[in-house]
Amino acid sequence: MNVSVDVLVALPIVLPLLAGALSLVFWRSHAAQRMLGVFGSLGLLVVSVLLLFATWDHGHLVMEMGDWPAPFGIVLVSDMLAAIMVVLTGIIGLATAVYSLSGVSVRHERYGYYPLFHLLLAGVNGAFLTGDIFNLYVWFEVMLVASFALLILGGERAQMEGAIKYVTLNLLSSALFLSAIGLLYGLTGTLNMADIAVKLAEVEDTGLVTVIAMLFMVAFGIKAAAFPFFFWLPASYHTPKVAVSALFAGLLTKVGVYALFRVFTLIFNHDVGYTHEILLWIAMLTMLTGVLGAAAQFEFRRILSFHIVSQIGYMILGLALFTPLAIVGGVFYIMHHIIVKANLFLISGLTYQLKGSHELKQLGGLYRSNPMLAVFFMVPALSLAGLPPLSGFFAKFIIIRAGIEAEAWLAVAVALVVGLLTLYSMVKIWNEVFWKAQPEGVAHAQPASGPLIWMWLPIIGLALMTVMIGLYGQPIFEMAERSAEQLLDTSGYIEAVLGAGYVEALQESRR
Amino acid sequence: MAFVVGGLYAAAIYMMLRRSIVKLVIGLVLLSNAANLLIFTASGLTRGAPPLINAGDVLPPGISADPLAQALILTAIVIGFGVLAFAVVLIHRAFEVVGVDDMDKMKDTDT
Amino acid sequence: MNMQSLILRTAGHFLLPLLLLFSLFLLFRGHNEPGGGFIAGLVAAAAVVLYLFSMDIDAARRVLRVDPRSLLGSGMLLAVLSGVPGIFRGQPFFTAQWWEITVPGLGMVKLSSVLLFDIGVYLVVIGAVLTIMLTLAEAED
Numbered sequence: 193m194n195v196s197v198d199v200l201v202a203l204p205i206v207l208p209l210l211a212g213a214l215s216l217v218f219w220r221s222h223a224a225q226r227m228l229g230v231f232g233s234l235g236l237l238v239v240s241v242l243l244l245f246a247t248w249d250h251g252h253l254v255m256e257m258g259d260w261p262a263p264f265g266i267v268l269v270s271d272m273l274a275a276i277m278v279v280l281t282g283i284i285g286l287a288t289a290v291y292s293l294s295g296v297s298v299r300h301e302r303y304g305y306y307p308l309f310h311l312l313l314a315g316v317n318g319a320f321l322t323g324d325i326f327n328l329y330v331w332f333e334v335m336l337v338a339s340f341a342l343l344i345l346g347g348e349r350a351q352m353e354g355a356i357k358y359v360t361l362n363l364l365s366s367a368l369f370l371s372a373i374g375l376l377y378g379l380t381g382t383l384n385m386a387d388i389a390v391k392l393a394e395v396e397d398t399g400l401v402t403v404i405a406m407l408f409m410v411a412f413g414i415k416a417a418a419f420p421f422f423f424w425l426p427a428s429y430h431t432p433k434v435a436v437s438a439l440f441a442g443l444l445t446k447v448g449v450y451a452l453f454r455v456f457t458l459i460f461n462h463d464v465g466y467t468h469e470i471l472l473w474i475a476m477l478t479m480l481t482g483v484l485g486a487a488a489q490f491e492f493r494r495i496l497s498f499h500i501v502s503q504i505g506y507m508i509l510g511l512a513l514f515t516p517l518a519i520v521g522g523v524f525y526i527m528h529h530i531i532v533k534a535n536l537f538l539i540s541g542l543t544y545q546l547k548g549s550h551e552l553k554q555l556g557g558l559y560r561s562n563p564m565l566a567v568f569f570m571v572p573a574l575s576l577a578g579l580p581p582l583s584g585f586f587a588k589f590i591i592i593r594a595g596i597e598a599e600a601w602l603a604v605a606v607a608l609v610v611g612l613l614t615l616y617s618m619v620k621i622w623n624e625v626f627w628k629a630q631p632e633g634v635a636h637a638q639p640a641s642g643p644l645i646w647m648w649l650p651i652i653g654l655a656l657m658t659v660m661i662g663l664y665g666q667p668i669f670e671m672a673e674r675s676a677e678q679l680l681d682t683s684g685y686i687e688a689v690l691g692a693g694y695v696e697a698l699q700e701s702r703r
Numbered sequence: 704m705a706f707v708v709g710g711l712y713a714a715a716i717y718m719m720l721r722r723s724i725v726k727l728v729i730g731l732v733l734l735s736n737a738a739n740l741l742i743f744t745a746s747g748l749t750r751g752a753p754p755l756i757n758a759g760d761v762l763p764p765g766i767s768a769d770p771l772a773q774a775l776i777l778t779a780i781v782i783g784f785g786v787l788a789f790a791v792v793l794i795h796r797a798f799e800v801v802g803v804d805d806m807d808k809m810k811d812t813d814t
Numbered sequence: 815m816n817m818q819s820l821i822l823r824t825a826g827h828f829l830l831p832l833l834l835l836f837s838l839f840l841l842f843r844g845h846n847e848p849g850g851g852f853i854a855g856l857v858a859a860a861a862v863v864l865y866l867f868s869m870d871i872d873a874a875r876r877v878l879r880v881d882p883r884s885l886l887g888s889g890m891l892l893a894v895l896s897g898v899p900g901i902f903r904g905q906p907f908f909t910a911q912w913w914e915i916t917v918p919g920l921g922m923v924k925l926s927s928v929l930l931f932d933i934g935v936y937l938v939v940i941g942a943v944l945t946i947m948l949t950l951a952e953a954e955d
Contacts, residue, residue: 199901209890212890213890213894217887
């Protein structure tokens with residue numbers, strides 16, 4: 193019995209797979225599936241926190257699957273960024289699992305909500321942890337198939353329409369991703385990301401490398417819902433059950449962002465002036481279009497969906513500036529955003545349970561009837577807009593400061609304006625949903641039956657987390673800083689995966 | 704091969720730009736096949752023996768085909784098959800619910 | 815869905831056990847030679863689908879006896895668990911473990927965690943294909 197610490201890298205993928213398989217076996221028992229949902233994601237959270245600590249101590253954790261040595265076998269790699277993302281997945285997984293206890297009906301459970309839920313978590317974690325680019329594609333597909341099925345659970349008309357757009361654009365992006373992998377393999381003859389990074393540095397045909405980089409940018413840009421590929425997101429995210437929306441909003445686009453971070457720091461870091469300039473423009477336009485789209489909306493979840501788009505812009509801005517501080521800001525922003533956005537979606541679900549509508553025009557008077565909910569809405573909403581002392585303030589502050597240091601004045605201006613417009617949208621929701629009186633003449637939907645305690649718990653938990661990140665941001669900042677260091681200094685990653693001396697040996701053999 | 708791949712991509716995109724959803728799915732199928740063939744072409748076409756290594760040797764005898772590209776394509780085909788099955792079920796259900804085979808009529812969730 | 819073809823009906827009855835046996839053969843052949851869980855699972859699923867075409871859905875469900883989703887789940891469980899033994903020896907996940915057992919009458923048999931994984935894949939493929947096919951067939955009715 194000598195279990196090595198590297199096992200921790202595989203556990204965040206294995207646990208949800210096991211939980212998903214078990215909930216398929218207990219297909220008939222909804223109680224067992226619910227238990228598996230909560231305890232499976234709780235276990236995932238515990239394992240991922242352990243992984244985070246282990247990664248903090250060791251720098252990189254690498255596991256060669258099946259003992260096949262890199263670069264031939266598939267490796268799982270955990271650096272700080274991946275570990276942070278896995279922890280966030282655990283948090284959101286637990287929050288939605290608890291929320292689902294009263295937020296997902298038996299009818300949805302019968303269509304296989306819980307197995308798909310676990311499969312989605314496994315796919316997301318796999319995408320974060322893999323060190324092999326084709327394996328990344330496989331995990332993307334695992335995640336996508338699970339998300340497709342979750343999206344159409346229930347089978348309403350709006351869901352079908354949203355799903356067709358979602359499926360089409362995501363499959364298109366997968367095909368582009370696959371083509372890019374094929375070209376990259378043709379160019380370098382390897383699939384291991386660290387090995388690709390080493391070998392791509394020696395490729396002379398830089399034009400082709402840039403073409404491949406652009407293919408990756410488009411493929412991941414679609415997944416991350418960046419400008420101009422974001423149309424699928426507001427068309428589909430408000431259609432499924434709220435628990436599913438929250439899960440998607442928290443995690444799915446962030447996998448695209450993570451992939452952008454990974455690929456454009458590790459692999460395509462040779463022609464920064466060209467690729468990252470394009471990323472900068474994408475980031476600015478994404479921020480602007482997202483927030484302007486949100487300003488025009490009057491449906492709770494559509495506003496939030498458009499805000500996902502605009503927030504993605506901030507993260508890509510962090511990557512595009514490509515200074516250490518900017519990357520720190522990007523990572524910090526991802527952490528803040530996942531928690532806040534999932535929480536806002538959960539709140540929209542609770543509002544729906546209380547008032548029976550997602551339309552702002554038909555809502556109102558919630559402050560009078562539920563002051564607590566109003567308070568817990570204010571926390572993530574103001575955090576999203578970036579008011580101190582909440583988490584969003586520091587996230588925006590770091591990025592804007594990095595922008596000033598990099599003298600990207602236009603980007604800074606855009607980021608500030610977008611922050612103001614975000615505040616406008618949030619105040620709009622606040623006024624319409626909580627402050628104004630219940631509109632006359634609207635049929636008052638009967639408050640849903642059943643205990644709502646399971647809906648309150650994750651909302652309160654996530655809101656507290658937002659405040660904590662704001663008040664005690666130092667450890668979070670240090671984690672983000674460490675991950676940015678690792679992202680910018682790729683030699684640590686390459687050495688951890690391929691072993692020390694691999695690069696020298698390769699250069700030696702070329703002579 | 705390069706021309707075949709290019710033709711497939713072109714046909715796929717043409718099909719996807721049509722209004723009919725069935726043709727959209729056909730376009731997606733063509734696109735994934737085009738990507739598979741692209742991997743096949745990009746990884747180098749060799750007329751080689753299966754890469755089986757004799758007991759005790761380190762390298763396979765003679766020229767052999769690259770097994771990794773084949774493994775990639777096989778995986779991609781399997782995934783493509785699964786996704787295709789899902790897409791067919793989806794358009795079937797969507798047709799039942801919405802009642803039209805026309806993207807232009809599916810604007811309810813747009814803004 | 816119900817095709818009234820006497821030939822198909824009669825053949826379906828005979829072919830089902832034959833094809834299932836063949837799929838098992840393919841599964842174990844995959845241990846050392848071409849074959850394996852994936853293709854075997856497809857053959858087995860094809861057998862049931864053939865039965866489904868020649869009879870009807872209820873008959874196919876009856877001949878299956880278990881819900882295909884349970885097959886999917888237990889297969890996945892088996893496949894994932896087959897990776898676990900390696901970690902207790904301090905090796906990475908999914909490292910193949912081999913056990914050599916002497917069975918009276920058969921001689922020495924090599925068992926491995928790879929075989930477990932293959933059986934898992936076999937069940938997953940059957941479960942997944944049949945879930946899709948049965949859903950589609952039910953939607954037709």
